[in-house]
Amino acid sequence: MATSQTSLPKYLQDLEGVNEVYRKFFSVLPKEKGWMGTYMYNYQDFWASARTIQGVIACQQQFQAQDSDIILVTSPKAGTTWLKSLLFVLVNRKKHPVFEQNHPLLVKNPHDLIPFLELTLYADGQVPNLSSFTSPRLLSTHVPFASLPKSVLDSRTKLVYLCRNPRDIFISMWHFTNKLRLHHIDTNSMEEMFDLFCKGVSPYGPFWNHVLEYWKQSIEKPNKVLFLMYEEIKAQPKLLLKCLAEFLECPFSIEEENLGVVDEILRMCSFESLSNLEVNTSGKLSTGAENKVFFRKGEVGDWKNYFTTEMNEKLNHVIEQKFQGSGLRFLYI
Ligand code: A3P
Numbered sequence: 001m002a003t004s005q006t007s008l009p010k011y012l013q014d015l016e017g018v019n020e021v022y023r024k025f026f027s028v029l030p031k032e033k034g035w036m037g038t039y040m041y042n043y044q045d046f047w048a049s050a051r052t053i054q055g056v057i058a059c060q061q062q063f064q065a066q067d068s069d070i071i072l073v074t075s076p077k078a079g080t081t082w083l084k085s086l087l088f089v090l091v092n093r094k095k096h097p098v099f100e101q102n103h104p105l106l107v108k109n110p111h112d113l114i115p116f117l118e119l120t121l122y123a124d125g126q127v128p129n130l131s132s133f134t135s136p137r138l139l140s141t142h143v144p145f146a147s148l149p150k151s152v153l154d155s156r157t158k159l160v161y162l163c164r165n166p167r168d169i170f171i172s173m174w175h176f177t178n179k180l181r182l183h184h185i186d187t188n189s190m191e192e193m194f195d196l197f198c199k200g201v202s203p204y205g206p207f208w209n210h211v212l213e214y215w216k217q218s219i220e221k222p223n224k225v226l227f228l229m230y231e232e233i234k235a236q237p238k239l240l241l242k243c244l245a246e247f248l249e250c251p252f253s254i255e256e257e258n259l260g261v262v263d264e265i266l267r268m269c270s271f272e273s274l275s276n277l278e279v280n281t282s283g284k285l286s287t288g289a290e291n292k293v294f295f296r297k298g299e300v301g302d303w304k305n306y307f308t309t310e311m312n313e314k315l316n317h318v319i320e321q322k323f324q325g326s327g328l329r330f331l332y333i
Pocket residue numbers: 074075076077078079080081082168171172173175269270271272274294295296297298299302
């Protein structure tokens with residue numbers, strides 16, 4: 001369906017959605033078909049929409065990290081919403097005890113509790129007022145390691161990285177971007193999007209570069225970067241939540257464990273629980289996206305319901321080639 005660009009939600013706009021001063025800059029960047037109908041541009045070796053890149057640049061120029069900051073970094077569709085909820089409840093459990101009836105997670109979407117730097121706070125090139133954030137500030141981003149604001153690397157800010165089987169990421173992204181189009185633009189065929197994904201053209205991709213950079217950092221600087229996998233959290237939620245708490249220097253006390261705090265955090269943040277909250281069934285984010293689009297199935301291995309043998313072979317080949325020698329394995333494929 002043809003729709004004029006300016007009547008589209010901002011996240012679907014192309015150059016109309018960015019500052020005039022940036023337009024010339026985008027006109028010389030490599031460009032490919034975007035997953036949501038607009039184009040994606042290649043900036044600093046990763047792909048993103050023009051509006052996203054404008055937010056990344058603003059964030060690179062202005063964001064001042066603090067030593068106590070905690071930044072969640074994810075590849076889109078790796079389970080960001082889930083980890084935001086776990087992080088928020090875990091880190092704020094003194095201020096907001098988990099058994100409290102009016103806990104913020106029950107009335108706010110996790111993306112409103114932990115905002116994205118480039119997609120929310122610095123979106124549209126704005127300068128956010130971060131003074132209302134209490135320490136430790138919980139923030140998030142999808143930005144590749146090499147493009148993080150310099151102050152993040154120079155400070156003792158902790159980075160929690162979440163990765164997921166690329167097959168499930170692809171399927172999740174395909175559904176998500178089709179929903180976000182709001183029927184303004186025809187659905188992309190899965191074949192076309194799969195080819196783009198394998199070529200590395202996906203939001204913040206190539207996926208492999210994104211993952212490998214943070215994987216390497218997590219090995220070199222284990223106190224700065226914690227590398228987590230969606231599938232591992234699903235398989236051993238208690239163990240991984242405790243690891244996360246240790247990494248963030250807020251381990252569970254014996255008393256908390258005996259009181260069932262660990263189990264309660266996992267229950268509150270479960271797909272079942274979050275996806276059924278009123279705020280997540282009928283609420284919207286400031287960008288206009290409906291909260292419910294962040295909850296689909298929440299399972300490991302849904303790709304098997306979609307992949308043809310050819311798709312599987314093709315992606316296996318890419319994964320083998322890209323991750324060879326890295327020591328990183330997708331255990332739950
Ligand atoms: P599926 O599309 O495979 O269901 P992101 O939050 O990074 O956008 O990722 C969204 C994916 O995480 C979706 O995957 C979504 O269903 C899943 N998800 C959302 N909340 C979850 C939760 N509490 N537990 C597990 N998975 C969750």
